[in-house]
Amino acid sequence: MLSLRRGVLLAVQRQHCRYFSGSQNNWNARKGLVLGVYNEGKEGSTFQLTEATAAFDRALSGKLTELLKISGPPLTKGKNRIFYGVHEDFPCVAVVGLGKNNEGVCGTEYWDTCKENIRAAVSAGCRLLQDHEVSHVEVDGCGDAQSAAEGAVLGLFQYDDLKTKKKPRVTTQPHRSADVAGWEKGILYGEGQNLARLLMEAPANYITPTVFAETIEQKLSPYADRVTVHKRPQGWIEEQNMGAFLSVSKGSEEPPVFLELHYNGCPDHTHTPLLLVGKGITFDSGGISLKPSSGMDAMRADMGGAATVCASIVTAAALKLPINIIGLAPLCENMPSGKANKPGDVVRAKNGKTIQVDNTDAEGRLILADALCYAHSFNPRAIVNAATLTGAMDVALGSAATGVFTNSDWLWNELHKASVMTGDRVWRMPLFQHYTRQVTDSQLADLNNVGKYSRSGGACTAAAFLREFVTSPHWAHLDIAGVMSNKDEVPYLRKGMSGRPTRTLVEFAARLANQS
Incomplete structure (x- = not known):
């Protein structure tokens, strides 16, 4: 009897599938619905409906049921x-x-498992309906509307701007009495x-340093x-004596840009600012x-630090x-030319320290050195920099978590708490x-940009190098090379560039905003 009922169900499913795969215009006018189900018991033998599903x-x-x-x-x-034709308002129900x-x-796991499950499930449901060319989807809040919204927005994103054939565009909204405020917050987190x-x-010939800066300006x-x-512009960078940054940019025909954003969420208060710094190498040839x-094509994303930092500020402003x-x-390209840095060259950073450049592919730490020096002029509450800095970080942690090097237990705790909520985890690394000693042992200068044991502890020596340009008691370096792509x-x-850990930076800023 059970097999007969399943056979009838499958026949009905096929019939509805044939019907709704007809007229494109008719189909796009219809809506889809994503509903959640919890499973309990051994191997999920029983299930429990969410409030909206019930x-x-x-x-x-x-x-x-x-x-x-x-x-x-x-x-x-x-x-x-997926079920077809079960409700007149929703031809497709996932x-x-x-x-x-x-x-x-x-x-x-150091994350909220329930939130992660909701993000993953809602994302899968929305993508399933997108594949069936549904143009508008209502989403069950599943008891956590923010996580559901994040799953929907993140799951539906695909960079196909330069393709002739694009994925169907899908709009989403919360279903029934979902927490609207939580949903809207999740939308902003996901869009960030x-x-x-x-x-x-985006390709490096589309996102140059100038275009990157203009894009962020437009978003803000x-x-x-x-x-x-x-x-x-370059003239200002020269006036600031940012010799390390300039040494990297001079190999490219694209002019460098130092992008500086000020978000004043507390204009009537004397709160010292949170300082975020992002590595902005829009293409890294080495x-x-x-x-x-x-x-090497993936090195179009070597500005991931700048992208996540700027996107988090756009999100903070929206929130x-x-x-x-x-x-x-600091935005520039790292290219080979007759003007480019040569191995063995010595350059001078903004704070006066000299740097022996033994490997021109260790350029991110050079541009960050000058940016970190400049950051201190604002008397910040804390400094957090993000950078796709080292392949060694990918070797150490893979894509499981962002590596964090910090001189502040307080700052580490705040970043860690934020990452537990977002599911975009961080993991503390050593700053011994x-x-x-490995980066200060240099033959020609105060510092060496790769250290004397270049293959050992590469992520740690890079962080130690950056620390030489930091005097703030609350500083954290986020090496996001391992989480750059998915x-x-x-x-x-x-699959593609991940945008991590933007939501963690936003959540971290939101937590700080609620502290005195």
């Missing part, structure tokens, strides 16, 4: 099922597995990360009453120390966070004097 099921006199029971194995975490209810923060993804994914234009944008050609933030992004590790992100 209400939908009651409106159908229990039809959805019946369909779930006869349509296949239990709908466990990460699985989904039901997604959320895992167990109220799992909470996991002490070994997507802005960073767009900047990182709606908030002109509380945001000031300075696009500092310079004279040329990279291998295989995979109207009550905090002052200054963002700094052991590594400092293959299939983060289920709610498609």
Whole structure:
């Protein structure tokens, strides 16, 4: 009897699929719905409907529950099922597995498992409906509307701006009585990360230093009453004696830009600003120390630090966070030419320290050195810099977490707490004097840009190098090289540049905004 009922169901499913794959205009006028289901018991043998799913099921006199029971194995975490024609307002209904209810923060994974499950499930449901060319989707808040919105926005993003054939565009909204404020917050968090993804994914001939700065200026234009944008030209950079930054930029025909953003969320208060600094190498060839050609195209995203920092400030402005933030992004290309840095050259940073450049492909730390020196002039509350700095960071942690090097336990705790909420994790790395001695042992200058054991502890020696340009008691360096791109590790992100850890930076700023 059960097999007969399943056979009838499958026949109906095929019939509806044929019907709704007809007229494109008719299909695009229709809506889809994503609903969540928790699974309990051994191997998810029983299921529990979310509040919105239960209400939908009651409106159908229990039809959805019946369909779930006869349509296949239990709908466990990460699985989904699509039903056609069960409701006149929603020709397509995607039901997604959320895992167990109220799992909470996991002490070994260091994230909120329930939030991550919601992001992944909603993302999968929205993409499933997008593949069926549904143009508008209502989404079950699943008890956490912010996470659901993040999953929808992040899951639907795809950079196909330069393709003739594009993915169908899908609009989303919360279903029924979902927390609207939480949903809108999640939309802004997701859109912030997507802005960073767009900047990182775009080809380097489309996102030059100048275009990058203009793009961020345009994104911040709606908030002109509380945001000031300075696009500092090469002349200003020279006046600031940023010799390390200039030494990298001089190999390229593209002029450098020092982008400076001021977000005044507390204009009537004397709160010292949070200072965010991002590495902005819009293309990294390695310079004279040329990279291998295989995979070099990905170096269009070597400005991931600047992308995440600037995107987080755009998001903070959209959220109207009550905090002052200054963002700094030294932007340039690292190219080989007759004017480029040569291995063995010595350059002078803004603070007067000389640097022996033994490897021109270790250029990110050079431009950040001058930016960090300049950052101190604002008497910041804390300095956080983000950079796709070292391949060694990818070797150490892979894409599981952003590596954090910091001189401040307080700052580490705040970043860590933020990452638990976003699921975009951070992990603390060492800042031992052991590594400092390696970068200060230089034959020709005060510092060497790669250290004397270039293959050992590369992420740690890079952080030790940056520390030589920091006097602030609250400074953190985020090496995001390992999380720069996504293959299939983060289920709610498609393959490509990830935009991580934008949401963690936003959440971190939001937490600081709520502290005195």
